Amino acid sequence: MNEQLLWPRYATPTDLAAIEAVPLQARGLPESTYALLARAAEHWPDRIAVSVLPAAARWREPMQRTFAQMLADVHRYANLLHQLGVRRGDAVALMSPNCAELITATLAAQLAGIAAPLGAGLSGQHLAELLRRSGARVLVTAGPDLAPGTWDTVRSLAGEGLLDTVLVLGPTAATGGLQALPAVGGVHIGYLAELATAMDPSAFGGDLPRAGDLAAIFHTGGTTGAPKLAAHTHANEVADAWMLAAATMFNQQTVVLAALPLFHVNALVVTLLAPLFKGQHVVWAGPLGYRDPDLFPAFWRIVEHYRIAAMSAVPTVYAALTRYPVDADISSLRHPMVGASPLPAAVREGFQAHTGATLVEGYGLTEATCASARTFADVPRPGSVGQRLPYQRVEAIAMATDGTWRILPAGATGVLAVSGPAVFPGYVTRRGGAGHVLDGLGKLADGWLDTGDLGRVDADGFVYLTGRAKDLIIRGGHNIDPAIVEDALHAHPDVVAACAVGRPDRHAGEVPVAYVTLVPGATVTPEQLRDWARDRVPDPTAAPKTVTILDELPATAVGKLYRLALRMDATRAELHTALHDVPAVHGIDIAVEGSTPVAVITVQATAHQAAVKAVLDQYTIAWRTEVKP
Numbered sequence: 102m103n104e105q106l107l108w109p110r111y112a113t114p115t116d117l118a119a120i121e122a123v124p125l126q127a128r129g130l131p132e133s134t135y136a137l138l139a140r141a142a143e144h145w146p147d148r149i150a151v152s153v154l155p156a157a158a159r160w161r162e163p164m165q166r167t168f169a170q171m172l173a174d175v176h177r178y179a180n181l182l183h184q185l186g187v188r189r190g191d192a193v194a195l196m197s198p199n200c201a202e203l204i205t206a207t208l209a210a211q212l213a214g215i216a217a218p219l220g221a222g223l224s225g226q227h228l229a230e231l232l233r234r235s236g237a238r239v240l241v242t243a244g245p246d247l248a249p250g251t252w253d254t255v256r257s258l259a260g261e262g263l264l265d266t267v268l269v270l271g272p273t274a275a276t277g278g279l280q281a282l283p284a285v286g287g288v289h290i291g292y293l294a295e296l297a298t299a300m301d302p303s304a305f306g307g308d309l310p311r312a313g314d315l316a317a318i319f320h321t322g323g324t325t326g327a328p329k330l331a332a333h334t335h336a337n338e339v340a341d342a343w344m345l346a347a348a349t350m351f352n353q354q355t356v357v358l359a360a361l362p363l364f365h366v367n368a369l370v371v372t373l374l375a376p377l378f379k380g381q382h383v384v385w386a387g388p389l390g391y392r393d394p395d396l397f398p399a400f401w402r403i404v405e406h407y408r409i410a411a412m413s414a415v416p417t418v419y420a421a422l423t424r425y426p427v428d429a430d431i432s433s434l435r436h437p438m439v440g441a442s443p444l445p446a447a448v449r450e451g452f453q454a455h456t457g458a459t460l461v462e463g464y465g466l467t468e469a470t471c472a473s474a475r476t477f478a479d480v481p482r483p484g485s486v487g488q489r490l491p492y493q494r495v496e497a498i499a500m501a502t503d504g505t506w507r508i509l510p511a512g513a514t515g516v517l518a519v520s521g522p523a524v525f526p527g528y529v530t531r532r533g534g535a536g537h538v539l540d541g542l543g544k545l546a547d548g549w550l551d552t553g554d555l556g557r558v559d560a561d562g563f564v565y566l567t568g569r570a571k572d573l574i575i576r577g578g579h580n581i582d583p584a585i586v587e588d589a590l591h592a593h594p595d596v597v598a599a600c601a602v603g604r605p606d607r608h609a610g611e612v613p614v615a616y617v618t619l620v621p622g623a624t625v626t627p628e629q630l631r632d633w634a635r636d637r638v639p640d641p642t643a644a645p646k647t648v649t650i651l652d653e654l655p656a657t658a659v660g661k662l663y664r665l666a667l668r669m670d671a672t673r674a675e676l677h678t679a680l681h682d683v684p685a686v687h688g689i690d691i692a693v694e695g696s697t698p699v700a701v702i703t704v705q706a707t708a709h710q711a712a713v714k715a716v717l718d719q720y721t722i723a724w725r726t727e728v729k730p
Contacts, residue, residue: 177297359413669698
């Protein structure tokens, strides 16, 4: 491997052309995530690879593994999976909060077969469907000592006959013995570490993965119906991780904090795979990560203790951190990265004022492995989420009614599309006799991925988001980007997070309404926030009709804002008002059928349906009535 070719200069936006003058194939990237780990163990065998905290409150008591030890653990776990019958095309499901064993188990699953991480927050019905679709019969999961609720879910799934083997994880640096595991008829159950003790730590006994083999299957969040399963090849993950690691701002001394769950691509690519390229030390927060109430009060001392230089989090984490006084030396924190949802200007400016550190913003999606663009802290482009990463193309496209695409000129707004080595091969629709069946489901065309995001790309490859195509609020034919409502509300000092959606309106089709969460102790009223936004949105038609204060905005299983839930709530509220005087209406509910919210109105008798129809025909929404005497 030519190390000089592997690491071009990548410090400023102007370096992109010189980087791409050398074909990616000539750079000699590792063939697989396993080869990437093996390279790290060869280069830095005795260097600390990971420090895993048992919990945020025990941040001074990490369990540490060197790169050589990490590789040996992966060999043991992968050899156990191989002994259990897992082969190259077989999926291994993983469902657990972050812990030391999960990190190596994830890499071992990609070595022996295909990793299929699952979020334990999904419903039992969705988890069962994802297991069936992936074909996974082996599950690596949290045991009763690590996550009792997850363990209860697993026992239920095992009892349904969906699993052959359950490999159980214990807490990081557990003290004392672990609970005995109950028998479940026909299912082999045991602690992963115990079962893997006798396995060979020096090498993997099966076939090594190749670049084009599937490495992982990630669920995408599932805002409607069961989540989709996006497949990643080893080449996808290695290339995307390299594009991030290639940045000159990262070196071998960069210590990275990881606190996002490993069922999210950001945790895998940004804080597990990318650090392997330069032998970086990664500090993994406890099993709850950023959701641990003990993490934020100790956060700055953790940064000082481990000399954290880089981290990856969502905007709400950075907003929360500004409420905790800096009580330690955090001069090491140079590269805090933010992504997954739009970054409000108030959060960016507030964090920089509080810490002196400039947020590095990124843009990406699971279907493009993880990251497709990133900003440069020293070269600001206001409003941009960053320049496209090397070897990826990002363009704004116009879509014709026949489904064909046309690339728009630089600066024009359209639907963003991505191509290049990080674009996924498709969604897993089922496991067939010849392997997993993949389908682009209308998102792929000639190597291009339709992101569903609206935006523009300038001549230098910087991407500017303007909203989600499906999230536009259309008021009387006038398109309203929810971001302009949200930006106005984010500017209020008491607002932590905001989301604007369309509420059905019999006159305008839709009108904007907003939902917000507030800082603790805030006394501002919904009416005051509505007036605040009205006075600050650039377009009067975008002024929200109402603002609703919530304790927490709804999120999908992977932490993305769940706008559909808020649109459904807004629709329900409007119909309650509209049908208030209609006799014999028993209930109003919103169901998701396919990908469409449908209002379901229950009435006392068939004779009452006409009165409901007279009202709902004034709205541009899908609805139906049901008779329930």
